[in-house]
Amino acid sequence: MADQLGYEESMREPLATPDAHLTAATGLTSGRPLKICLAASGGGHVRQLLDLAPVWSAYDHFFVTEDTALGQSLAGEHRTYFIPHVAVGQARLGAPVRMVTGAIRSIFRSAGIIWKERPDVIISTGAGAVFFAVVWARLMGARTVVIESFARFDRPSIFSRVASPLAHDLIVQSKALAAYYPKAKVFDPLRLIGGKPPPKKPLLFATVGATLPFDRLVDTVAELKSRGDIPEDVIIQTGLRGHAPADLEVFETLPFDKIQDLLRDASIVVCHGGTGSLITALRQGCRVIAMPRLMEKGEHYDNHQAEITSAFAARGLIAVANTPDELAQALKDVRARPPVLATTDPAELVAYLHDVMLQVGQRRQTRNAPRLAL
Numbered sequence: 001m002a003d004q005l006g007y008e009e010s011m012r013e014p015l016a017t018p019d020a021h022l023t024a025a026t027g028l029t030s031g032r033p034l035k036i037c038l039a040a041s042g043g044g045h046v047r048q049l050l051d052l053a054p055v056w057s058a059y060d061h062f063f064v065t066e067d068t069a070l071g072q073s074l075a076g077e078h079r080t081y082f083i084p085h086v087a088v089g090q091a092r093l094g095a096p097v098r099m100v101t102g103a104i105r106s107i108f109r110s111a112g113i114i115w116k117e118r119p120d121v122i123i124s125t126g127a128g129a130v131f132f133a134v135v136w137a138r139l140m141g142a143r144t145v146v147i148e149s150f151a152r153f154d155r156p157s158i159f160s161r162v163a164s165p166l167a168h169d170l171i172v173q174s175k176a177l178a179a180y181y182p183k184a185k186v187f188d189p190l191r192l193i194g195g196k197p198p199p200k201k202p203l204l205f206a207t208v209g210a211t212l213p214f215d216r217l218v219d220t221v222a223e224l225k226s227r228g229d230i231p232e233d234v235i236i237q238t239g240l241r242g243h244a245p246a247d248l249e250v251f252e253t254l255p256f257d258k259i260q261d262l263l264r265d266a267s268i269v270v271c272h273g274g275t276g277s278l279i280t281a282l283r284q285g286c287r288v289i290a291m292p293r294l295m296e297k298g299e300h301y302d303n304h305q306a307e308i309t310s311a312f313a314a315r316g317l318i319a320v321a322n323t324p325d326e327l328a329q330a331l332k333d334v335r336a337r338p339p340v341l342a343t344t345d346p347a348e349l350v351a352y353l354h355d356v357m358l359q360v361g362q363r364r365q366t367r368n369a370p371r372l373a374l
Contacts, residue, residue: 033060036120042085045276063075150344151308195341204232
C-alpha cells in the first residue's frame with residue numbers, strides 16, 4: 001500500500017537523530033513547517049496522543065476529537081476541531097439511526113477540516129469517531145500512522161481492522177496483536193515506577209470517564225458509603241446526566257487539570273475500565289479498583305474493558321469489582337497493601353515517529369528541490 005502512493009521502502013528505514021529531524025522534517029528549509037493532524041476520540045485515546053507530545057509539539061499541529069471535558073481542555077491550548085461521536089456499537093445498543101446520522105455528519109465535518117488544514121501526517125489512536133478524518137487525510141496524501149489503542153491486548157479493535165489498510169505505518173501495543181498484523185510495529189509502553197509512594201489524603205475518587213454515564217459504578221459507591229464500608233471522603237464524577245447520589249460531592253464532568261488534582265490527593269480510585277483512567281490513577285500512586293463496563297448490561301459497545309481490567313489485574317496493578325460485595329472486598333484488599341505505581345513510557349514509539357517525520361520532511365524537500373537544466 002505504501003509503495004502504491006509513492007512511499008518507497010527505502011524511506012521506511014531509520015534515518016537520523018532528532019537534531020537532523022528538527023531541520024529536515026520540520027520543513028523549515030522548504031517552505032511551511034510540516035503539519036500533523038492528531039486524531040482521537042475522547043478519553044484514553046486522546047491521552048495516548050498527549051503522551052506523544054515529544055513528537056508533535058515540534059511541528060504545526062492540530063487535534064480532531066470529540067467535544068468532551070478533555071477535548072475542551074485541549075482546545076484551550078491547541079488548535080482543536082470537534083467531530084460527532086460515532087461508533088459501530090451504537091447499533092448494538094439499539095441506536096442505529098443515531099450511528100448513521102453521526103457518521104454522515106462526521107464524513108462532511110471531517111472532510112472540511114482536512115481540506116482546510118491539509119496535514120502532511122495524520123497520527124490516530126482511534127476510535128470510530130475519527131475514522132473519516134483518517135480516510136480524508138489519506139486520500140489527500142498524508143502519511144498515515146494508525147496506532148492501535150493501548151486498550152487492546154488480545155484482539156484488535158474494529159477501528160484498527162478498518163483503518164489498517166489505509167495505514168502507511170501500523171503500530172500495536174501488545175505482542176499478542178502481532179499475530180493479527182504481522183507487518184505492524186510492536187511497542188509495549190507499560191512500565192512500573194519505583195520509589196516511595198506519594199503522601200495521600202483519606203479520599204476516594206470515583207470516576208466514570210469522559211463520555212458516558214456509568215450508573216452501576218456510581219450507585220455501588222454510594223451504597224457502600226451509606227452502609228459504612230467507605231470511611232474516606234468521597235467525590236464522584238458521574239458523566240453527563242448520570243445518577244447523582246444525595247449527600248455526596250458529585251460532578252458530571254471535570255476539567256483534566258482538576259482530575260489531576262484529585263488524583264494527587266486520592267488514596268483510592270474507583271473507575272471504569274478505560275486505559276486512560278487506569279494509567280492516570282496509577283501514575284499518581286492511587287490504589288485502583290476498576291469496574292469494567294459490560295456490553296450485556298448495555299454499558300458499552302463491547303467487552304474490551306473486561307479484557308483491559310483482567311490484563312491489568314493479572315499484572316498486579318489493580319483490583320477488579322463488579323458488584324457491591326466485590327467492591328467491599330476489593331476495598332479491604334487494596335487498603336492492606338502498598339499502592340503500585342505504573343505509567344506508559346512511549347520513548348521507543350517516540351523515536352520511531354521521529355524517524356517517520358524525518359522521512360516525510362526529506363521526501364518533501366526532495367520533491368520541492370529546484371531541478372538543474374541540462
